[in-house]
Amino acid sequence: MLVLKLWNYIAGYLVIRVDGLSLEKFINLTISNGIFLWGIKRSGYTTMTACISIGGFKRLKGIAPKVKCRVKILGKKGLPFLLVRLRHRKMLLIGLTAFMVVLYFLSSFIWMVDIEGNLKVPDEELLNVLAKYGIRPGAFKKGLDISAIENRLVTDIPDIWWASIQIKGTKAIVKVVERAQPPPMVDKDLPCNIVASKDGIIHEMVVLEGQPMVRVGDTVKKGQLLVSGVIEDPETKATRFVHAMAQVTARTWYEGQAICSVEEGVVRRTGKKVVHKFIDMGRWVVEYQKGEIPFKHYEVEEKRVPFFGEGRFFPVTMIVREYYEVEKLPASMSLEVLRETAQKRAMEDVNKKIPSNVKIVDKQVKYDMIEGKGIKATVYVEVLEDISLEQKINVE
Structure with a gap:
């Protein structure tokens, strides 16, 4: 889908409005003649808008009269029309070209190193070893032997068991898994x-x-x-x-507890949301779509959408922040929601205690009403582990 959008932008396309009583026949004829329409929206029983390629629009001349529909161009989008508008603005065109050249040049370097998964090994130690082998801010990406650097990272730091390095745009993402510390072992020659x-x-x-x-x-x-x-x-x-x-191997048990307070209450989304969009170009973040947030209480979700295939060539991403309105409910209004919240927190508590190398075989939840406080959830998890x-x- 991203490749298709990029191609349509490069080739150019039109936004059209179609008026008539036979819109369905119009769409069917375009499909049967190999004309691609997208972004179709009906604004009324006899009116719709859609996007169409320049070549496809020229072929509509023989279709629209057959179904007695009128077609009007509402807008011209894409690179060809942008270049036409910039034809008489040479300095702006030169500046845009220079910006793209500089952007491409800067995308050939690593500007950020993110480390994930380390708990005991300090970031500074990992960064120093990575810098030794060429992974550092300002380093040129071309020529880096990623596989060899991963092996050297494991060799140079004994507490690292596994390492993975990914270069995405101008960012190097380093993921590591630390060695689990085994219990103290007795010398094999000693009883x-x-x-x-x-x-x-x-x-x-x-x-x-x-x-x-x-x-x-x-x-x-x-x-x-x-x-x-x-x-x-x-x-x-x-x-x-x-x-x-x-x-x-023995069956052992772990326990996790959590309380969801009546005073705390719970929240739920109302269905209303506001979207903000920003263009992130590394050191600069440009507002693309932003407005007021009319909600008193809200939750925020953020995602990053690369413009050019994971940012491998151009480190430009779209930051999308979605603000969801939430309303606070008294706990008495939703006992079931309180139970679910308490259980979720209890599971988070018990997961912190369970070792990673065990097999979970059973799980049970017990609820208790605490007068004046709320609901207490206790999770019992049965596992198989080597003791x-x-x-x-x-x-x-």
């Missing part, structure tokens, strides 16, 4: 037990070395012995110490 890192119910056990002390289905407590590294021979009664190795933890055996 150790496997104990439970938390409470749970044993779901599966894979024991590679050691003596199992629990079975599938047993309930265990944090710190309880799961696999012993002390093995006694039943015949000789001799005792030997081994480095126990096992993967013990095995190595514990050194002191042999004296």
